Amino acid sequence: MTADRRPQRDPRHPDEHFEPYELDASIPWPLLGIAVALGVWGAATLFDTRRHEERAQVERIEDTRLATGQAVEPGHALFEASCATCHQSNGLGIRRAVPPLAGSPFVQHGPELVANIMLRGIDGPIRVNDALYDGHMPSFASVFTDVEVAELASYVAARWGENDRVLEAAEAAELRGRVSDLGSFRGGAGVAEDTGLALGDQPPFASGTLQPVAPEISALIFEGRGGQWSCASCHGDLGQGRENTPRLAGLPADYIRKQLHDFAAGRRLNESMAVVVAELTDEEKQALGAYYSGLRVPSNARPDLGGDLERGEQLAREGDWSLTVPSCFSCHGPSGFGVAPEFPPLAAQHAAYTASQLAAWAGGQRTNSSLDLMEHISSALSAADRRSVADYLASLPPVPAGTGDTLAAQGEDR
Amino acid sequence: MSHETEKDARAKPTNPRKGRYVKHLIYAGGATLILAATGALLYESGLIPGLERPDQTVASGYFQAPGNDQIPDSPFGESVRRGQAIFMNTATNASDHVGNGLSCANCHLGEGRQPYSAPMWAAWGRYPQYRAKNDQINTMEDRVMGCFTFSMNAQHSVSGEPPPHGDDIYRDLQSYFYWLASGAPNNTEMEGGGFGNVPKTELGYSPERGQEVFAANCAVCHAGDGQGQQDLNGRYVFPPLWGPNSYNWGAGMARINTAAAFIQNNMPLSQPGTLTDQEAWDVAAYINSFERPKDARQGDMTIEETRQLFHDGDDIYYGQEVNGVLLGVGTPDPERPVGAPE
Numbered sequence: 001m002t003a004d005r006r007p008q009r010d011p012r013h014p015d016e017h018f019e020p021y022e023l024d025a026s027i028p029w030p031l032l033g034i035a036v037a038l039g040v041w042g043a044a045t046l047f048d049t050r051r052h053e054e055r056a057q058v059e060r061i062e063d064t065r066l067a068t069g070q071a072v073e074p075g076h077a078l079f080e081a082s083c084a085t086c087h088q089s090n091g092l093g094i095r096r097a098v099p100p101l102a103g104s105p106f107v108q109h110g111p112e113l114v115a116n117i118m119l120r121g122i123d124g125p126i127r128v129n130d131a132l133y134d135g136h137m138p139s140f141a142s143v144f145t146d147v148e149v150a151e152l153a154s155y156v157a158a159r160w161g162e163n164d165r166v167l168e169a170a171e172a173a174e175l176r177g178r179v180s181d182l183g184s185f186r187g188g189a190g191v192a193e194d195t196g197l198a199l200g201d202q203p204p205f206a207s208g209t210l211q212p213v214a215p216e217i218s219a220l221i222f223e224g225r226g227g228q229w230s231c232a233s234c235h236g237d238l239g240q241g242r243e244n245t246p247r248l249a250g251l252p253a254d255y256i257r258k259q260l261h262d263f264a265a266g267r268r269l270n271e272s273m274a275v276v277v278a279e280l281t282d283e284e285k286q287a288l289g290a291y292y293s294g295l296r297v298p299s300n301a302r303p304d305l306g307g308d309l310e311r312g313e314q315l316a317r318e319g320d321w322s323l324t325v326p327s328c329f330s331c332h333g334p335s336g337f338g339v340a341p342e343f344p345p346l347a348a349q350h351a352a353y354t355a356s357q358l359a360a361w362a363g364g365q366r367t368n369s370s371l372d373l374m375e376h377i378s379s380a381l382s383a384a385d386r387r388s389v390a391d392y393l394a395s396l397p398p399v400p401a402g403t404g405d406t407l408a409a410q411g412e413d414r
Numbered sequence: 415m416s417h418e419t420e421k422d423a424r425a426k427p428t429n430p431r432k433g434r435y436v437k438h439l440i441y442a443g444g445a446t447l448i449l450a451a452t453g454a455l456l457y458e459s460g461l462i463p464g465l466e467r468p469d470q471t472v473a474s475g476y477f478q479a480p481g482n483d484q485i486p487d488s489p490f491g492e493s494v495r496r497g498q499a500i501f502m503n504t505a506t507n508a509s510d511h512v513g514n515g516l517s518c519a520n521c522h523l524g525e526g527r528q529p530y531s532a533p534m535w536a537a538w539g540r541y542p543q544y545r546a547k548n549d550q551i552n553t554m555e556d557r558v559m560g561c562f563t564f565s566m567n568a569q570h571s572v573s574g575e576p577p578p579h580g581d582d583i584y585r586d587l588q589s590y591f592y593w594l595a596s597g598a599p600n601n602t603e604m605e606g607g608g609f610g611n612v613p614k615t616e617l618g619y620s621p622e623r624g625q626e627v628f629a630a631n632c633a634v635c636h637a638g639d640g641q642g643q644q645d646l647n648g649r650y651v652f653p654p655l656w657g658p659n660s661y662n663w664g665a666g667m668a669r670i671n672t673a674a675a676f677i678q679n680n681m682p683l684s685q686p687g688t689l690t691d692q693e694a695w696d697v698a699a700y701i702n703s704f705e706r707p708k709d710a711r712q713g714d715m716t717i718e719e720t721r722q723l724f725h726d727g728d729d730i731y732y733g734q735e736v737n738g739v740l741l742g743v744g745t746p747d748p749e750r751p752v753g754a755p756e
Contacts, residue, residue, distance in 0.1 A: 028437065034444040041451040086647075088503060089495070095505040095512075095753050097649035130755040136646045318482075321524050326683045331635065331652075333645035339652070342634050370634040377684055400646070 075155025099128035107161035115153035124187020138397035253289035254341030267368035299348035303391035312392025348398035354390035476606040497590025513570030515659035529606025530679035536607030538595035564665035609675040624700025656704035658745040663709040670729040673698035708744025
């Protein structure tokens with residue numbers, strides 16, 4: 001602020017020797033006030049965000065508690081959340097795809113068989129109420145606690161099998177221990193054989209021919225080549241992945257091959273992967289894809305980003321049309337099992353990985369989605385939404401890795 | 415500040431009042447900023463009681479149908495839920511009357527809520543209505559019966575026909591539509607109703623051009639052969655667009671103008687409105703230039719008689735030759751009804 005405190009002279013003859021100078025002028029207090037207020041605001045916002053995350057965690061715990069016990073009808077909420085996407089709220093399933101629970105002899109046998117199937121999953125043809133189904137049901141062993149298994153199985157058996165026996169959590173725990181190493185039931189015939197129960201005429205199970213892994217591919221996976229990392233060193237011995245390293249087990253072979261190509265071509269940016277894929281031939285990429293697509297591994301993914309699971313479930317199952325975001329499942333298949341080869345399975349993928357990929361699409365570091373579908377969708381989602389949906393998807397059971405041609409192999413028309 | 419002072423300030427830049435004026439301005443601005451920040455903070459933290467976060471779903475300018483969490487717990491609510499189950503999973507919940515791989519929800523997106531995807535909240539108040547299609551007054555039940563006859567291709571279903579009049583399927587579907595239209599005006603054309611329109615283009619439409627549009631924008635989901643894609647259990651994730659598992663020649667979607675409007679306003683999923691008018695017309699022509707189940711009304715008539723009676727003047731390839739093949743013959747009848755136990 002400049003001013004002239006000396007007596008006014010004739011303005012027509014200004015003082016030739018005048019030098020401009022500055023008066024003492026303190027910063028006005030309101031400006032200081034504004035600065036302080038903005039600082040307080042920023043700090044409070046930081047604090048507020050953290051509190052939101054804490055609250056989300058509390059809500060999640062409450063949700064789980066509600067779903068596992070305190071619901072009006074034990075098992076109902078859990079059924080709606082975990083079973084209804086395939087078997088439907090009315091238990092009628094999907095024609096030619098998902099067997100009904102209503103009137104099913106498997107359900108009528110009671111909660112123990114239902115729990116057994118939930119824990120092991122089914123992989124093979126199955127006949128229910130005179131209709132044949134392909135039979136790909138995931139194992140829920142990594143998803144449900146013993147209490148949840150017991151309540152769900154009792155609920156399903158009572159509602160659709162008219163079997164009133166109530167399975168106790170201790171029985172579910174005992175069952176879990178007994179079947180943990182048995183793998184999936186080999187179709188309806190496998191269920192009948194393993195349990196000795198009468199389940200009507202079940203189609204025979206045609207065991208898939210397991211391709212042996214070539215020694216050089218095995219070396220790539222477990223030892224690496226030329227001083228490079230092996231696949232297993234990051235993705236785990238069974239392709240289960242962890243945190244920001246994706247689960248590979250059960251992903252379609254063609255999808256994995258395409259991603260390896262895209263790393264090489266720079267459509268996906270990841271320094272480690274760029275180094276590793278540089279040395280791979282097309283045949284090796286294909287063979288690696290085939291290897292991981294056939295792996296069946298329990299999920300070790302957990303919702304650990306503090307996202308809002310309810311919002312995540314909404315995005316996955318219904319989408320948010322106000323954001324022009326369709327549901328994840330409308331392309332990646334009901335339950336997030338994927339539609340090969342363009343739409344990979346999302347279920348049981350690690351939350352940190354899913355969220356980071358969504359962020360990479362939104363930020364332009366990943367550009368390999370057909371029609372830029374994922375770029376658009378990811379950009380429309382807020383960071384909180386991305387965490388929420390990633391957390392929800394991590395809570396799902398893994399896709400049952402299967403050949404998908406078990407029915408074709410035995411020449412039966414569905 | 416008065417007008418005069420402002421003028422003074424401009425006339426004499428050295429006027430000390432100007433400094434005060436600017437100072438006041440800064441103070442006022444600062445105070446506003448503090449108020450805004452405090453307000454935002456209170457709002458964010460939810461300390462202001464009763465002030466909820468704005469509901470994002472109300473952002474669009476269209477009618478807002480209620481969400482699923484608002485379905486009442488009552489006998490009526492039960493019916494709404496059954497209706498919604500039929501709507502979403504028609505082949506299972508109306509199994510005897512669905513002769514293809516489609517559901518209502520394939521064309522009525524967002525569970526029947528999406529604007530320009532023929533939302534049910536807009537359709538509900540439009541019936542009874544005279545329709546030239548069958549030259550009579552149509553109730554909602556008549557209209558839905560038409561959907562089963564043509565879009566769901568009931569002729570190849572287990573029963574071979576749509577649900578009979580008075581069936582519970584209609585009762586529950588109508589409960590669902592009525593509930594979706596809660597608060598909607600009656601007998602009024604609503605913004606976002608129907609599929610919309612795509613203006614005709616100078617070039618007209620061409621399946622040849624449409625083939626390229628299809629390959630670039632549609633094939634990733636609906637597959638290169640248009641037969642849709644299923645998940646590992648054989649459940650349709652992307653519906654078939656032509657061939658034996660799609661809608662028959664009598665369906666509205668078989669008309670190129672209807673398909674063009676649906677496509678432009680809804681496809682590709684998550685990117686509506688990205689195709690030009692020309693692309694929408696062309697790709698609709700391409701999709702509807704393949705054989706599909708025969709028109710359910712054909713009966714003993716020839717294709718030409720059926721064309722004259724039901725398709726004359728429409729934008730449809732029915733009864734015409736495309737690439738040397740007469741369309742409208744229909745895909746072969748299935749060996750046994752679709753969905754019948756083996």
